Amino acid sequence: MKFNCANIILLLTRKYLLLTLCVITFNKAFTQTGLGVNKVVIDPGHGGKDPGAISPNNNYEKTVVLKVSLLLGELIKKSYPDVELVYTRDDDRFIGLAKRAKIANEMGADLFISIHANAVDNSSANGFETWVLGLHKTKAALEVAKFENSAILMEENNKQTYSEFNPNDPDAYIALSMRQNAFLDQSLILANSIQKDSYTKLGLRDRGVKQAGFMVLYRATMPAVLLELGFLSNSKDEKLLISESGQLKLAKHIFEGFKNYKDKYDEVDKSIVSKQKKSEKTDNYISEKLQMGKVFKVQLATSSSNIPTIPENFNGLKDVEVYLSGEFYKYTYGNCKNKVSAGEKLKEAQNAGYNTAFIIAFEGGKRNNWQKL
Secondary structure (H helix, E strand, O other): OOOOHHHHHHHHHHHOHHHHHHHHHHHHHOOOOOOOOOEEEEEEOOEOOEOOOEOOOOOEHHHHHHHHHHHHHHHHHHHOOOOEEEEOOOOOOOOOHHHHHHHHHHHOOOEEEEEEEEOOOOOOOOOEEEEEEOOOOOHHHHHHHHHHHHHHHHOOOHHHHOOOOOOOOHHHHHHHHOOOOOOHHHHHHHHHHHHOOHHHHHOOOEEEEEEEOOHHHHOOOOOEEEEEEEEOOOHHHHHHHHOHHHHHHHHHHHHHHHHHHHHHHHHHHHHHHHHHHHOOOOOOOOOHHHHOOEEEEEEEEEEOOOOOOOHHHOOOOOOEEEEEEOOEEEEEEEEEOOHHHHHHHHHHHHHOOOOOOEEEEEEOOEEOOHHHO
16 A cells, blocks of 8 residues: 555544544533633642653652642732632642643633653753644654653553553644644743743743643643743753742742733633623524624634634634524624625635635524525
């Protein structure tokens, strides 16, 4: 059999179809209801029988990241006492990757922050970096994800829990990255907010924001980031990571990024709530605009979860609206008095990447049957 591009794609699609099906199940079961940050999960990596990275001086990643995580939590609670804060672990114990994400999903967390530290054979490698879910662009990025995901192999019944994923198979990471993450843009905003000024404030090399297939991020159904605080294999980074003053400095830096993100999205959430209060809910979850005569709109997408209608979530399109049809949320663009204007909005939607978008009409607050268009 000749392995051309089409054959390879077909094999990958068949091999990891179950992975895609699992994504659909997760998204339907757990959803984030707004942009405001009221519930936060801090995830200190590794723990218990899993030490994580180990420095030449025998300092353990699991110990460093737990201390930084607890300090970060204290800073959040001090400044935002109303925020519900949960740690996936607050002592030295082993927690599986699936369980870590499950904790966040079941509490309906608004943010998931996983904290780690690096180590490699090259002792000159150094710096602070922030990761979000996505396809790795370099072999080094793949290796970071493979190391963090290797904790799967320490879990009991890991073949059953992760039947759709082999942490040692590079092809599995391609399938993992194919997930459509409704919160990728928000994750990137949080990641950039935390990564910003890491050199000037921490004295660590700024390694930037990157993407790779981390299982703990893959299973989280909210904006989620994974931080690599520095390299235990680098003597300069290690001094910062293991000292009390360095750990506090790291926690404060992460907190500043979190604070900037929270303050921004709390304001967005207040704006959304204010707009919602101005219009009465109908049986079809349609705004008052749709109840005045016939209105033409462009339908962009359908989802089992209620995604905030901000431009970042819809490829930059503004004034996206949502209505409920049965169990599904449907997202529309534009409020046009005629089909000609709606056609112009359709072109805008298609240019933004919504190639399957189409025109619909509402009359008297109800969607018209398609034959009436």
